[in-house]
Amino acid sequence: VNAPRVLITAPISVRWGDMDALGHVNNSVFATYLEEARLRWFAGIPGGWRDEHASPVLAAQTINFRMPIVWPEELVITLTLARVGNSSLAMDYVMTARDTPSRRYADGNVVMVWTGPDGRPVALPTHLRAAAEAS
Amino acid sequence: VNAPRVLITAPISVRWGDMDALGHVNNSVFATYLEEARLRWFAGIPGGWRDEHASPVLAAQTINFRMPIVWPEELVITLTLARVGNSSLAMDYVMTARDTPSRRYADGNVVMVWTGPDGRPVALPTHLRAAAEAS
Amino acid sequence: VNAPRVLITAPISVRWGDMDALGHVNNSVFATYLEEARLRWFAGIPGGWRDEHASPVLAAQTINFRMPIVWPEELVITLTLARVGNSSLAMDYVMTARDTPSRRYADGNVVMVWTGPDGRPVALPTHLRAAAEAS
Amino acid sequence: VNAPRVLITAPISVRWGDMDALGHVNNSVFATYLEEARLRWFAGIPGGWRDEHASPVLAAQTINFRMPIVWPEELVITLTLARVGNSSLAMDYVMTARDTPSRRYADGNVVMVWTGPDGRPVALPTHLRAAAEAS
Numbered sequence: 001v002n003a004p005r006v007l008i009t010a011p012i013s014v015r016w017g018d019m020d021a022l023g024h025v026n027n028s029v030f031a032t033y034l035e036e037a038r039l040r041w042f043a044g045i046p047g048g049w050r051d052e053h054a055s056p057v058l059a060a061q062t063i064n065f066r067m068p069i070v071w072p073e074e075l076v077i078t079l080t081l082a083r084v085g086n087s088s089l090a091m092d093y094v095m096t097a098r099d100t101p102s103r104r105y106a107d108g109n110v111v112m113v114w115t116g117p118d119g120r121p122v123a124l125p126t127h128l129r130a131a132a133e134a135s
Numbered sequence: 136v137n138a139p140r141v142l143i144t145a146p147i148s149v150r151w152g153d154m155d156a157l158g159h160v161n162n163s164v165f166a167t168y169l170e171e172a173r174l175r176w177f178a179g180i181p182g183g184w185r186d187e188h189a190s191p192v193l194a195a196q197t198i199n200f201r202m203p204i205v206w207p208e209e210l211v212i213t214l215t216l217a218r219v220g221n222s223s224l225a226m227d228y229v230m231t232a233r234d235t236p237s238r239r240y241a242d243g244n245v246v247m248v249w250t251g252p253d254g255r256p257v258a259l260p261t262h263l264r265a266a267a268e269a270s
Numbered sequence: 271v272n273a274p275r276v277l278i279t280a281p282i283s284v285r286w287g288d289m290d291a292l293g294h295v296n297n298s299v300f301a302t303y304l305e306e307a308r309l310r311w312f313a314g315i316p317g318g319w320r321d322e323h324a325s326p327v328l329a330a331q332t333i334n335f336r337m338p339i340v341w342p343e344e345l346v347i348t349l350t351l352a353r354v355g356n357s358s359l360a361m362d363y364v365m366t367a368r369d370t371p372s373r374r375y376a377d378g379n380v381v382m383v384w385t386g387p388d389g390r391p392v393a394l395p396t397h398l399r400a401a402a403e404a405s
Numbered sequence: 406v407n408a409p410r411v412l413i414t415a416p417i418s419v420r421w422g423d424m425d426a427l428g429h430v431n432n433s434v435f436a437t438y439l440e441e442a443r444l445r446w447f448a449g450i451p452g453g454w455r456d457e458h459a460s461p462v463l464a465a466q467t468i469n470f471r472m473p474i475v476w477p478e479e480l481v482i483t484l485t486l487a488r489v490g491n492s493s494l495a496m497d498y499v500m501t502a503r504d505t506p507s508r509r510y511a512d513g514n515v516v517m518v519w520t521g522p523d524g525r526p527v528a529l530p531t532h533l534r535a536a537a538e539a540s
Contacts, residue, residue: 013418016444017296017437021289021341027193028166028287032422035162039421043477058162060243062197068254071291072448108195119203148283151309152302152433154426156476161422167287174286178342206426207313297440297463301433328432330513332467338524378465389473 004080005135007091008044010037011098012075024068030106031061034093037077038110047127054114054122059088062108069105074098081132087121088113089132139215140270142226143179145172146233147210159203165241166196169228172212173245182262189249189257194223197243204240209233216267222256223248224267274350275405277361278311281368282345294338300376301331304363307347308380317397324384324392329358332378339375344368351402357391358383359402409485410540412496413449415442416503417480429473435511436466439498442482443515452532459527464493464516471509479503480510486537492526493518494537 012033020026042049050056069075076098082090090111097103116122147168155161177184185191204210211233217225225246232238251257282303290296312319320326339345346368352360360381367373386392417438425431447454455461474480481503487495495516502508521527 015437015441017290017298017440019291020287021291021293022190023291026167026287027170027196028163031163031166032161032420035422036420040477055157057203058200060197060199061162062195064195065193068192072445150302150306152305152425152431155422156424156426156428158426163422167285170287171285175342207310292460296437297466298433298436301436302431305432325427327473328470330467330469331432332465334465335463338462 004082004092005133007079007081007132007135008037008041008077010040010077010079012036012077014069014071014073014075016071018069019071024070027063027065030063030065030095033075033077033095034061034063034079034110037079037093038091038112041079045128045131047125047131049128051125053116054125056089056112056114059111059113061110063106064108065106066104075105076101081135082109084124084129084132087115087124089124089128139217139227140268142214142216142267142270143172143176143212145175145212145214147171147212149204149206149208149210151206153204154206159205162198162200165198165200165230168210168212168230169196169198169214169245172214172228173226173247176214180263180266182260182266184263186260188251189260191224191247191249194246194248196245198241199243200241201239210240211236216270217244219259219264219267222250222259224259224263274352274362275403277349277351277402277405278307278314278347280307280310280347280349282306282347284339284341284343284345286341288339289341294340297333297335300333300335300365303345303347303365304331304333304349304380307349307363308361308382311349315398315401317395317401319398321395323386324395326359326382326384329381329383331380333376334378335376336374345375346371351405352379354394354399354402357385357394359394359398409487409497410538412484412486412537412540413442413446413482415445415482415484417441417482419474419476419478419480421476423474424476429475432468432470435468435470435500438480438482438500439466439468439484439515442484442498443496443517446484450533450536452530452536454533456530458521459519459530461494461517461519464518466515467513468511469513470511474510481506486540487514489529489534489537492520492529494529494533 018025018029082092092109095106153160153164227244230241288295288299362379365376423430423434487497497514500511
């Protein structure tokens with residue numbers, strides 16, 4: 001069995017303002033952290049991640065919250081490839097403390113679908129498929 | 136078969152600032168909308184939703200993104216009870232346009248766990264269980 | 271002396287997630303509330319607020335924080351015209367509780383400048399000037 | 406004439422999600438960046454920045470927006486002491502690109518007031534005054 005392909009390992013700095021009135025990072029901000037990891041991976045793909053023909057939308061996301069995050073903290077998000085579909089990429093991720101990898105804050109998965117100007121799924125651009133499978 | 140118990144039907148106004156650089160509401164803000172619905176339900180529960188003995192944390196959340204949301208828009212979130220556990224409440228939700236209920240923007244589910252000061256699950260407070268089951 | 275021209279009176283619902291770890295609405299969110307008021311005024315202007323020739327940017331904003339805001343709360347923002355420049359609109363604003371207008375949460379001013387595709391100031395579009403002065 | 410006392414030089418990573426529908430960092434997020442710089446300065450003060458007797462609130466903030474910020478970008482915020490009052494600290498700041506200090510994105514000032522449990526100003530704690538003046 002092969003290990004999952006790692007798309008990116010992205011460091012993220014928690015901001016004080018990411019915390020909510022309960023004193024830990026708000027659940028919605030976990031999604032922002034994951035988005036940042038995806039976008040940094042996208043930004044490094046030769047050929048780009050969107051154009052006038054095909055742009056990704058989030059189809060579904062699941063977040064399992066394992067531990068509360070308290071500022072200040074430095075995180076690492078590891079994004080791995082779960083499945084390449086005709087129009088979509090499914091990814092798994094793990095969010096940990098940067099200096100204590102065994103401290104897992106969250107994990108889960110996300111599905112992105114590439115759509116055309118009319119909002120309907122289109123074939124995943126070839127260079128994106130290649131970038132995902134080459135990781 | 137019984138219809139699911141509706142915990143709350145919460146109206147939400149989209150803010151222009153909820154949109155991201157792709158011109159529609161950012162995925163993380165969907166989680167904020169859902170949180171607002173939960174908190175409004177909580178706020179109406181006699182006896183309150185948290186005290187020094189038991190406070191809820193989000194254990195897991197899944198969001199299925201059905202359509203992009205563009206400002207200005209008025210939403211309604213319908214939160215229904217999925218399951219009452221020993222320490223947890225599982226809820227389903229649907230997010231639609233307020234004036235066009237057939238326009239479904241998102242749906243999914245969320246699990247909240249009540250924990251004690253040490254972060255371990257505690258028994259769901261009786262009045263919360265009653266409020267959930269009476270909805 | 272004339273009373274200042276009111277551009278818009280915009281209601282805003284505070285969200286639980288607007289609060290930070292100190293338990294009241296985070297200072298950055300005041301700016302989001304003000305933006306929402308401006309954008310709602312913009313949205314009602316015949317001819318629109320931006321096109322390929324002229325798009326507004328925020329040049330400066332001052333916020334005087336008068337009282338902390340705690341969820342749940344309903345606000346009203348009153349935006350008034352302070353000055354119409356060649357390329358700019360200066361506005362004053364007051365943020366109060368909707369049901370207790372004497373409860374002033376914040377006030378201040380903001381300057382917006384219309385710029386062209388090269389980022390340099392352009393003449394304020396005629397219909398925007400008219401809309402501001404007709405308020 | 407002395408140079409202003411630098412309280413902290415704080416690096417900040419722009420997140421993709423900080424951008425709004427106009428494709429550059431939303432104005433409200435500038436306030437979040439400034440807050441992060443203040444909080445990191447606070448976090449390094451022996452004796453802490455708040456306790457049950459005295460906690461700071463933002464009294465006023467002015468932001469001059471000099472250039473739009475586009476992701477990806479690394480920023481530096483330089484926070485300097487403007488004035489130490491009986492209950493308050495006034496600070497000036499400059500926000501620049503980390504690798505091109507001449508690229509100034511914003512500047513302005515902020516006033517924080519330390520208040521007691523009743524919300525009224527209290528004397529600035531001695532160790533905070535010392536920390537500000539020793540910078």
